[in-house]
Amino acid sequence: MISRLLCVGGLLLACSFPSHAQDAKAGRDKARMCTVCHGDLGIAVAPNAPNLAGENAAYIANQLKAFKSGKRQHEQMTIIASGLSNEDIADLASWFSKIKIEATAPDL
Template sequence: MPRVSLLTAALVALPFAAAPSLAADLAAGKQKAQMCATCHGRDGIATAPDAPNLAGDSSIYLAEQLKAFREGRRQHQQMSIIAQGLSDEDIADLSAWFAAIEVTATLPTVN
């Protein structure tokens, strides 16, 4: 196979290789997300000033961040502890739940 074709095939396959391998359960994710509500809000819009909004983020991004906390590659006083107790299934469910929340934005009116 020509070099260009191999590169093209690799680039096309890359998003699928990075996707979580477990099938996520939205209902389970909604239930599990209750533990996140104190800081990240019931709807994924943060209530704590130092917590990020999770609603509408990519499930791949969210899963990678939770895994980074769990593995110690990313540090945060609370999240590093919380993530220790998350299984791959928990991470897939939570990531799918927050990613499924639709977020809309309204631009400010500027005169």
């Protein structure tokens, strides 16, 4: 009985998440369109653009989905996100989240 419950619970859990595999390599290729504002490695070069390097993948994906749905508005990002598939969003989020950033304290 318990094993059946665990099996059913596992199936329900597996079905409740999107089936889009996150592909950081594909995300890196897709991120070329992002470099004008967010830089080659996710460190913003535009003054009002956020840094994306090392950001949580779920956060990035949620923001892109909000731009795509119109829930969040930004002139350029709404246009860009409208052309992204769920797979594109997962790949981009994976790429930016995997970029390692390092902070070091200055010698004083």
